[in-house]
Amino acid sequence: MTDALYNRIEAIERFAADVAHELKNPLTSLRSAVETLPLAKREADKARLNEIIQHDIRRLDRLITDISSASRLDAELARETAEPVDVETLAQAMVAIQKDIAAGRDVAVVMGKRSGRGTTLVSGHESRLAQVFANLIDNAVSFSPPGGTVTVAISTEGDNITATVSDEGPGIRDAGRIFQRFYTDRPEGESFGNHSGLGLSISKQIVDAHKGTIKAQNRTDRSGALFTLVLPRARK
Numbered sequence: 001m002t003d004a005l006y007n008r009i010e011a012i013e014r015f016a017a018d019v020a021h022e023l024k025n026p027l028t029s030l031r032s033a034v035e036t037l038p039l040a041k042r043e044a045d046k047a048r049l050n051e052i053i054q055h056d057i058r059r060l061d062r063l064i065t066d067i068s069s070a071s072r073l074d075a076e077l078a079r080e081t082a083e084p085v086d087v088e089t090l091a092q093a094m095v096a097i098q099k100d101i102a103a104g105r106d107v108a109v110v111m112g113k114r115s116g117r118g119t120t121l122v123s124g125h126e127s128r129l130a131q132v133f134a135n136l137i138d139n140a141v142s143f144s145p146p147g148g149t150v151t152v153a154i155s156t157e158g159d160n161i162t163a164t165v166s167d168e169g170p171g172i173r174d175a176g177r178i179f180q181r182f183y184t185d186r187p188e189g190e191s192f193g194n195h196s197g198l199g200l201s202i203s204k205q206i207v208d209a210h211k212g213t214i215k216a217q218n219r220t221d222r223s224g225a226l227f228t229l230v231l232p233r234a235r236k
Contacts, residue, residue: 023063030056067198080125084234087129087161088120088154094133095152098141106146109137112153112164120154120161121234124210132206132214135199136165136227143169143225156233163229171218172225178216179204207231 033052140150148168212231
């Protein structure tokens with residue numbers, strides 16, 4: 001218990017240090033823009049500074065929301081009662097939801113062919129596993145080129161259920177850091193600050209709580225990234 005307590009304290013200290021570092025960047029940018037605004041003479045300069053201020057405010061709001069979610073996650077998972085969740089049905093529902101959102105970026109989100117036999121039931125928290133699928137699909141869509149396809153597939157083997165999310169983007173530059181808190185590998189051309197860098201970290205946190213594993217790698221069949229989620233099948 002003492003070791004667990006010290007580990008928890010150290011984790012909280014690391015989290016607090018990471019949060020302070022990430023909040024400092026947009027705050028520094030915001031302060032600079034606010035101080036410079038009264039000195040700007042041209043309307044174009046004023047408009048540009050106002051744009052920076054609005055962008056930094058949105059970035060701070062996004063960071064604070066995701067930080068709050070991440071900090072509450074462990075406690076909420078411990079309090080919630082695990083129930084049977086059909087991973088295939090959940091994946092199909094999330095694909096249907098994300099399909100309409102991705103269409104606005106000219107990206108298709110499709111369900112791949114199911115492989116393996118048996119049920120796809122796990123013991124867990126449906127809303128949290130839905131959050132994992134939403135994060136993975138949203139991440140894949142954000143890296144996909146116009147006309148690209150994001151594919152979600154489910155398979156079963158032995159006591160495990162595997163879900164994969166693949167895209168046709170540029171791939172992963174640093175798979176070893178992809179699940180680290182606040183790490184972002186932004187798509188080319190995307191403005192800075194559109195992602196907090198917590199989505200994949202939160203996904204791993206949820207998967208770990210379900211005694212599963214999640215990994216990221218580049219596709220071998222073509223350009224793109226492949227995320228693989230493995231969860232233990234629910235016992236009868």
